[in-house]
Amino acid sequence: MKQPSGNKTRLTDRKRAxxxxxxxxxxxxxxxxxxxxxxxxxxxxxxxxxxxxxxxSKEELFVAIVSELMSRCQMLEEFxxxxxxxxxxxxxxxxxxxxxxxxxxxxxxxxRVTLSRFLQSPEIASEMMxxxxxxxxxxxxxxxxxxxxxxxxxxDSKLAAKQFLGLIQSFAFWPPLIGREPLLTTQQxxxxxxSTVSMFLDHYxx
Numbered sequence: 001m002k003q004p005s006g007n008k009t010r011l012t013d014r015k016r017a018x019x020x021x022x023x024x025x026x027x028x029x030x031x032x033x034x035x036x037x038x039x040x041x042x043x044x045x046x047x048x049x050x051x052x053x054x055x056x057s058k059e060e061l062f063v064a065i066v067s068e069l070m071s072r073c074q075m076l077e078e079f080x081x082x083x084x085x086x087x088x089x090x091x092x093x094x095x096x097x098x099x100x101x102x103x104x105x106x107x108x109x110x111x112r113v114t115l116s117r118f119l120q121s122p123e124i125a126s127e128m129m130x131x132x133x134x135x136x137x138x139x140x141x142x143x144x145x146x147x148x149x150x151x152x153x154x155x156d157s158k159l160a161a162k163q164f165l166g167l168i169q170s171f172a173f174w175p176p177l178i179g180r181e182p183l184l185t186t187q188q189x190x191x192x193x194x195s196t197v198s199m200f201l202d203h204y205x206x
Contacts, residue, residue: 018044027113069110081145095193102173136161152204167196
């Protein structure tokens with residue numbers, strides 16, 4: 001019996017996800033140059049033909065990993081300023097989303113793989129940096145709206161967005177990524193967000 005197209009699509013999506021997951025695992029352990037498409041196929045439990053049907057080359061597979069990383073970051077663009085809610089509540093929600101994303105094992109693995117490759121390919125890193133500016137776009141717009149409403153004094157919303165995310169990154173992202181510290185505990189995440197929000201309200205308060 002012919003399989004429904006919907007089921008085929010879901011199976012194809014699962015195989016693609018399995019390939020990316022296997023690639024991240026192998027790249028993290030062995031590096032880009034020492035990871036083969038054959039090995040990725042073996043770890044993903046799919047045929048080599050299936051791997052190449054999805055990704056004609058290792059470079060295109062790496063680009064897909066970068067895209068996956070960037071798609072995770074889009075979570076930070078989903079905040080709209082709500083004049084009916086307190087600024088502290090909204091900033092806390094944004095901070096929680098950022099800290100959960102940056103300190104998750106999956107995000108850390110994706111970042112570790114991509115950053116190691118960027119050291120070898122500056123041109124890819126440059127493209128990634130251009131894309132990363134979009135991550136801040138939603139937060140920039142949020143700060144602009146808050147400033148316009150007079151609830152915070154934020155003359156440079158781009159700077160404020162970089163400062164806010166930078167504070168989160170310095171605790172939740174970089175230390176675990178370079179192996180200096182373990183991932184944040186639940187209590188540590190709360191502390192980081194609370195202190196970051198408090199600093200912003202003190203500095204940018206009306």
